[in-house]
Amino acid sequence: MYRQCKLQRGCVNCTCWVPSQFAVKGKVLKIKNEGKWEDGWTVEEAYKGEISDETARAIGSQHRTHRKHTDI
Numbered sequence: 754m755y756r757q758c759k760l761q762r763g764c765v766n767c768t769c770w771v772p773s774q775f776a777v778k779g780k781v782l783k784i785k786n787e788g789k790w791e792d793g794w795t796v797e798e799a800y801k802g803e804i805s806d807e808t809a810r811a812i813g814s815q816h817r818t819h820r821k822h823t824d825i
Contacts, residue, residue: 755809759798760784762791770809771796 756776760767775782776799783792804812 754803754805756803757800758796759800760794761797762794766797767794770804770812771799773803 754773755770756773757768758771758776760769760771760782769784771782771784776796778796778799780796781792782794782796783790784794785791
């Protein structure tokens, strides 16, 4: 299961789906961003509600497809 979290690294924020066992406020994570692993992301907020692994993969696939077709 995955939970949506607000992460911060330096002065950069992002929102992403994180495996539930790592979605703990204050925890420092390593996340994969565009194929590269980045250390030092702190969970600022872990929101309620969970989604399945399958749903999280589908959301990620949709985001990658959107970026590919919009040059973002």
